Amino acid sequence: MGDVILTMKDIDKSFPGVHALDHVNFEVKRGEVHALMGENGAGKSTLMKVLTGIYTKDSGSITFEGKEVEFHNTREAQDAGIVIVHQELNMLGHLTVAQNIFIGREFKKGIRIDDKKMNEEAAKLFEKLHIDIDPAETMSNLTVGKQQMCEIAKAISHEAKVIIFDEPSAALTEAEIEELFKIIRDLRQQQLGIVYISHRMDEIKVITDRVTVMRDGGYVGTLITDECTKDDIINMMVGRVIYEDPKTESAVPKDAPVVLKVEHLNAGKMVQDVSFELRKGEILGFSGLMGAGRTETARAIFGADPKTSGDIYIDGKKVEINNPQDAVKCGIGYLSEDRKRFGIVVQKSVAENSTMASMENFVKGLFINKSKENKVAQEYVDSLATKTPGVDQLVVNLSGGNQQKVVIAKWLIRNCDILIFDEPTRGIDVGAKNEIYKLMNRLAEEGKSIIMISSEMTEILRMSDRIIVMCEGRKTGEIDISEASQEIIMNMATREI
Amino acid sequence: MSKAVVNAPAEKKKSMFSKSGNQKLIVLLVVIFLFIFFSIFSENFRRYTTVLSIMDYSYYIALMAIGVTFPLITGGVDLSIGTGLICYSLAGGYLVVHCGWPTWAGMLVSVLFGVLIGLLNGALVSIMSLPPFLATLCTCMITRGLGSICAKSFGISWPTTGSEGSWFRDIFKITIGDTKYPLGLLWVLLLVMFMAFVLNHTKIGRYTIAIGSNKEATILSGINVKFYHIMAYVISGFFAGLASIAYSAVFSTVQPGTGAGFELEAIGGAIIGGVSASGGAGSVGGSLLGVFVICLLKTGLPYIGLQANWQQIITGMVLIGAVMVDILKKKRAAAV
Numbered sequence A: 001m002g003d004v005i006l007t008m009k010d011i012d013k014s015f016p017g018v019h020a021l022d023h024v025n026f027e028v029k030r031g032e033v034h035a036l037m038g039e040n041g042a043g044k045s046t047l048m049k050v051l052t053g054i055y056t057k058d059s060g061s062i063t064f065e066g067k068e069v070e071f072h073n074t075r076e077a078q079d080a081g082i083v084i085v086h087q088e089l090n091m092l093g094h095l096t097v098a099q100n101i102f103i104g105r106e107f108k109k110g111i112r113i114d115d116k117k118m119n120e121e122a123a124k125l126f127e128k129l130h131i132d133i134d135p136a137e138t139m140s141n142l143t144v145g146k147q148q149m150c151e152i153a154k155a156i157s158h159e160a161k162v163i164i165f166d167e168p169s170a171a172l173t174e175a176e177i178e179e180l181f182k183i184i185r186d187l188r189q190q191q192l193g194i195v196y197i198s199h200r201m202d203e204i205k206v207i208t209d210r211v212t213v214m215r216d217g218g219y220v221g222t223l224i225t226d227e228c229t230k231d232d233i234i235n236m237m238v239g240r241v242i243y244e245d246p247k248t249e250s251a252v253p254k255d256a257p258v259v260l261k262v263e264h265l266n267a268g269k270m271v272q273d274v275s276f277e278l279r280k281g282e283i284l285g286f287s288g289l290m291g292a293g294r295t296e297t298a299r300a301i302f303g304a305d306p307k308t309s310g311d312i313y314i315d316g317k318k319v320e321i322n323n324p325q326d327a328v329k330c331g332i333g334y335l336s337e338d339r340k341r342f343g344i345v346v347q348k349s350v351a352e353n354s355t356m357a358s359m360e361n362f363v364k365g366l367f368i369n370k371s372k373e374n375k376v377a378q379e380y381v382d383s384l385a386t387k388t389p390g391v392d393q394l395v396v397n398l399s400g401g402n403q404q405k406v407v408i409a410k411w412l413i414r415n416c417d418i419l420i421f422d423e424p425t426r427g428i429d430v431g432a433k434n435e436i437y438k439l440m441n442r443l444a445e446e447g448k449s450i451i452m453i454s455s456e457m458t459e460i461l462r463m464s465d466r467i468i469v470m471c472e473g474r475k476t477g478e479i480d481i482s483e484a485s486q487e488i489i490m491n492m493a494t495r496e497i
Numbered sequence B: 001m002s003k004a005v006v007n008a009p010a011e012k013k014k015s016m017f018s019k020s021g022n023q024k025l026i027v028l029l030v031v032i033f034l035f036i037f038f039s040i041f042s043e044n045f046r047r048y049t050t051v052l053s054i055m056d057y058s059y060y061i062a063l064m065a066i067g068v069t070f071p072l073i074t075g076g077v078d079l080s081i082g083t084g085l086i087c088y089s090l091a092g093g094y095l096v097v098h099c100g101w102p103t104w105a106g107m108l109v110s111v112l113f114g115v116l117i118g119l120l121n122g123a124l125v126s127i128m129s130l131p132p133f134l135a136t137l138c139t140c141m142i143t144r145g146l147g148s149i150c151a152k153s154f155g156i157s158w159p160t161t162g163s164e165g166s167w168f169r170d171i172f173k174i175t176i177g178d179t180k181y182p183l184g185l186l187w188v189l190l191l192v193m194f195m196a197f198v199l200n201h202t203k204i205g206r207y208t209i210a211i212g213s214n215k216e217a218t219i220l221s222g223i224n225v226k227f228y229h230i231m232a233y234v235i236s237g238f239f240a241g242l243a244s245i246a247y248s249a250v251f252s253t254v255q256p257g258t259g260a261g262f263e264l265e266a267i268g269g270a271i272i273g274g275v276s277a278s279g280g281a282g283s284v285g286g287s288l289l290g291v292f293v294i295c296l297l298k299t300g301l302p303y304i305g306l307q308a309n310w311q312q313i314i315t316g317m318v319l320i321g322a323v324m325v326d327i328l329k330k331k332r333a334a335a336v
């Protein structure tokens, strides 16, 4: 670790109704990876946006390389040597990979943009980073993980002195995360200062040198990673130690009725001959690698994608589900993994989003019963501990994790008996995660049945009563929690058939 | 890895061809098919004079379509080009006919007027953040009124063939010996090539696509989005200005109060030609081909005994087809 390259002192920032940053201090040294942690809505992203000129701070000072600076937009920050990989993907789907990487600083021959040179430069960059992507490919054709790698490559190509990664790993596969860590270690070697935001405790231990913790917009403290435990960090984040044992035994009686039965479901390439049963009060974990076809299976059951063949039985009766409306009528609720695209309407309020799936309970004659809507929404804001100044706040202004809670509230209000949670805790901090776990357990106890798709092994092992493993569109294993272990599941998830 | 570098450009061509190229090819085939179809079923259609008149009808729509492709790609729209075209033509024509200005000065006024309205549209959309539909609907009404005021509510006839200052009519249809040639087609093609270059190989074009793909992300990339967003509307206005010259040159009299609906033919053509209704994708060449489809239907259908009403219904259906193709393409892309 070298000398301090960046200091943020007493940074203060308010949005209407939210004191997002309350005199926060933060510093980065050359050659260190500095983790920034905190619960959803703690203000991590906001702090980094203030640094890179996307938001203007209300007060406080930023010193970069010994000089006080104030950036007015990302461009100025970039030019000074500070770049950010945003939490939300910022790709331009219609342009090629190379065009995305060099956007705003295209190589030119006269007035003509030199795409050939850009492709070559991008290929060189990828080669250096050991990323296998064709620079001439159209961005929207890449997987989310690959798109994220492009964003990372773009940030690195700026020859920056400080790079900020805002939850880069949420969409990456294990292999891609490994690659990312190699890149980060390399950058550290080159004496760059790196800010790493993540909710995954394991990553923090592996890759970072120091940890700064924020809570409710305030600065809590900075620790040296090697000298602290996970619990220390969590303690600082939430002010209490959380501890919950993984399940060791199924809580569902053997003779519990089957509420959902799927037989020989086929839908495109990604769902081939999938059959399974879901019992009342059960949490059925769906494990597998990225792209194993779990989400596709869920979407086909929910009627969001067309099925080629297969039967679905609910409470023993065969049902036709051709679209999400049918599914909702059958009492199925689906929480999408991609909440931005399918889960919420960001320009609507928390209350409107919460009641969206159960509108009919909130209309009186022709009119929407606003006060009832607000009351119910408020109940769920309280019970899920959603951080929002009020139920009339627009969802777009909530932090990532809190948006997820609004989606969960939506289906809970709908009172669905079968809930499909697709990556329910992606991008959610430990505190909120634990609440969601508790909530899922509570729901299961109340007799609801849950399908939980998750890429996090610990989550699968902690929550499931039974686990189904998929690989390349097929079901490759089914195992009771009492017999399950990480090795067995991994084996099934990579099984060739 | 070094192999990838060599391969990259070649692969790019392939992928370009399979996406926007594919649709262009289909539309080109439709154009050829329609032409042959009408030629088979109507003897009169086969005449050279018919081809000439199709051309006459297509220039101003084609020019509007080239321009409006840019706002469409940003995810917006420009509804002011139709009534705008009439307004610019009337303004320029008034100066030429009633104030004795030379023809070239009148033409210049037409074009500059278009640029000005484009600038206004751009400012409303980009700086005032009005929805493009609304902003350009307002300027559509404004230009309609302005046009009438300019012409004092009378029709205006730019200098007719043979009279002094009528040279500009030859730009579009030149008579050599006894034969008339559709010279305008050449200019339209040259402009299409130039604007295709602008769209694909210059910053203006690149950022137009970027804005249509994801405006927020474009801003975060440190690009002056306001400026480039305005530019898209200025280009549209500029081409509406050029279209007004084509209109003045092809038709003998320009009537105030007309022009509403022209924009729909241009926008429809662009969408048939592959401009995505939700922004981000599109090509100038495709837009031109799309306009030919519309113009062929417009001129061809009466020859096989279907009146104007039918022609509109059929054009509308073709448009639905084009939008469906766009949606299907997006679905397929999402499924990958």
Ligand SMILES: Nc1ncnc2c1ncn2[C@@H]1O[C@H](COP(=O)(O)OP(=O)(O)OP(=O)(O)O)[C@@H](O)[C@H]1O
Residues within 6 Å of the ligand: A015, A016, A018, A020, A038, A039, A040, A041, A042, A043, A044, A045, A046, A047, A087, A387, A397, A398, A399, A400, A401, A402, A427, A429
């Ligand atoms: N543009 C905005 N307008 C209003 N409030 C905002 C805006 N951006 C952020 N906030 C609020 O500021 C607080 C901090 O949000 P921020 O996105 O920084 O959290 P975070 O720590 O990054 O959380 P997460 O881990 O969920 O991404 C939240 O309460 C959020 O609702």
Ligand SMILES: [Mg+2]
Residues within 6 Å of the ligand: A044, A045, A046, A087, A166, A399, A400
């Ligand atoms: Mg964040």
